[in-house]
Amino acid sequence: CNPTIRLESGDKPLEINLNIKHEIRIKVEKDVEDILSDDDLF
Amino acid sequence: ANLDSAKAEGLIGEKSNGYLGLVVNNAPSDVRRLVDDVNAKRKQKYQEVANSRNIDLSKVELIAGKKAIEKTQSGHYIEVNGRWVKK
Amino acid sequence: RLQKKPGKLINNLTLNHTNQLSLNTSLNGQWAFNTSTADEAIQLAGSIKSSDNSITLSGTKLSDIMLKLIWQAPSSSENNQDLIQDNPINEDSFSPWNKFQLILSADLDYQGLDQQQHQFSSDFWLSDPIKIKQLTLDSKLLDGSLSLQSLKQYKPLNQVSGTLNVNHISLKKISRIMDKPELAMTGFLNGDLPFHFKDGYLNFEKGLLSSENGVIEYLPQGKKIELTQETVSNIANITLQNFHYRVMNANLISGGPCGFDFKIRLEGHNPDIGKNSHQVFNINYQPQSNVNLFYLLLLGKENIKKLDQTLLHSGCVNNN
Numbered sequence: 001c002n003p004t005i006r007l008e009s010g011d012k013p014l015e016i017n018l019n020i021k022h023e024i025r026i027k028v029e030k031d032v033e034d035i036l037s038d039d040d041l042f
Numbered sequence: 043a044n045l046d047s048a049k050a051e052g053l054i055g056e057k058s059n060g061y062l063g064l065v066v067n068n069a070p071s072d073v074r075r076l077v078d079d080v081n082a083k084r085k086q087k088y089q090e091v092a093n094s095r096n097i098d099l100s101k102v103e104l105i106a107g108k109k110a111i112e113k114t115q116s117g118h119y120i121e122v123n124g125r126w127v128k129k
Numbered sequence: 130r131l132q133k134k135p136g137k138l139i140n141n142l143t144l145n146h147t148n149q150l151s152l153n154t155s156l157n158g159q160w161a162f163n164t165s166t167a168d169e170a171i172q173l174a175g176s177i178k179s180s181d182n183s184i185t186l187s188g189t190k191l192s193d194i195m196l197k198l199i200w201q202a203p204s205s206s207e208n209n210q211d212l213i214q215d216n217p218i219n220e221d222s223f224s225p226w227n228k229f230q231l232i233l234s235a236d237l238d239y240q241g242l243d244q245q246q247h248q249f250s251s252d253f254w255l256s257d258p259i260k261i262k263q264l265t266l267d268s269k270l271l272d273g274s275l276s277l278q279s280l281k282q283y284k285p286l287n288q289v290s291g292t293l294n295v296n297h298i299s300l301k302k303i304s305r306i307m308d309k310p311e312l313a314m315t316g317f318l319n320g321d322l323p324f325h326f327k328d329g330y331l332n333f334e335k336g337l338l339s340s341e342n343g344v345i346e347y348l349p350q351g352k353k354i355e356l357t358q359e360t361v362s363n364i365a366n367i368t369l370q371n372f373h374y375r376v377m378n379a380n381l382i383s384g385g386p387c388g389f390d391f392k393i394r395l396e397g398h399n400p401d402i403g404k405n406s407h408q409v410f411n412i413n414y415q416p417q418s419n420v421n422l423f424y425l426l427l428l429g430k431e432n433i434k435k436l437d438q439t440l441l442h443s444g445c446v447n448n449n
Contacts, residue, residue: 005356005358007402007406013406014407015409016410017411018365018412019413020414021417022416022417029434032105041080041087042045097431097434
């Protein structure tokens with residue numbers, strides 16, 4: 001089995017750097033545009 | 043008949059609910075069939091977008107209607123407040 | 130002194146721009162004209178007040194709106210001070226209509242999740258360009274408040290700047306509004322957000338928001354992952370599963386209509402992985418959007434889709 005690890009850091013804290021991009025895209029417009037750019041439908 | 047010629051002749055136009063509509067009531071039967079056929083295909087596509095975005099079909103239709111009217115070239119018909127108007 | 134009798138000006142004004150904006154209001158008010166000497170400008174005092182009405186912007190309803198426009202008969206000192214400071218000889222400053230104070234207050238049921246009260250006021254000078262001063266905002270929302278007092282002197286709209294003070298804003302409510310079920314936060318934000326206008330858009334720079342002694346639970350898989358030999362590479366996510374922070378500092382490097390650049394520092398520990406362990410996060414959080422974030426914030430994800438194209442993407446062309 002996998003023993004769970006305990007993190008008992010001494011004086012120095014564990015420093016973690018993270019980059020979070022987070023794209024906020026409101027998509028409906030694009031999907032609808034695609035439908036309406038089909039010559040058989042528009 | 044095809045979409046562009048039917049629109050150019052002012053037989054059909056874009057409605058605010060995202061579907062095609064007959065501008066004249068004596069439109070030839072092939073134009074009527076075309077409108078029914080295109081509307082059915084559009085509805086199916088709108089439903090797919092509604093499902094993937096988990097929003098109501100009516101919302102997608104509303105946005106499509108706005109888009110279609112925006113995209114309509116001048117001289118073709120669009121439905122404004124329930125009446126057909128040449129853009 | 131010519132006195133105009135107070136009375137109903139316009140009984141009911143219904144403005145229906147498109148399906149996105151509808152405003153119905155009743156306006157009433159009164160004026161007193163004061164023309165004591167021939168050469169002196171007409172001095173005007175009075176107000177238009179409208180209440181018990183509503184504004185619906187693309188589905189988001191503001192209710193109990195109180196809109197008030199007030200013309201003060203300028204006291205001789207205040208008037209001259211403006212004249213001298215801006216432009217002594219200018220016919221604008223003599224017409225009575227072009228200087229007034231606008232007060233707008235409204236209650237907002239924000240997406241059914243937060244009852245808010247907003248009060249905005251500003252002095253307007255309808256010169257060319259339009260100038261404003263004494264800009265104030267006082268908003269009660271998210272268990273806390275936003276406030277602003279800015280602009281002692283008249284400034285053209287595109288040079289408006291100030292500092293928004295943030296007080297006791299609940300992170301728990303923010304996470305509910307963000308509707309990201311995998312992320313739950315607690316704690317209260319306080320701080321200052323300096324802002325300025327750049328080509329017509331609100332921009333923030335060098336702001337700082339901080340919170341103390343809260344908890345962040347980030348569970349992307351909806352359940353906790355055990356820290357084992359295999360999962361240790363995922364230490365960041367594991368630590369954030371139940372992170373008790375002592376200090377959270379969110380430095381807002383810059384922010385505009387379509388994106389923000391935050392440098393967030395968290396100090397604390399995750400009790401599940403070590404009683405007296407101590408972890409520090411340096412998070413570079415840069416949300417980017419293809420739609421105007423202020424409209425998204427005001428209207429929410431559903432209603433913003435009804436906004437027309439130009440407004441929806443205003444300021445965000447490059448992110449499209």
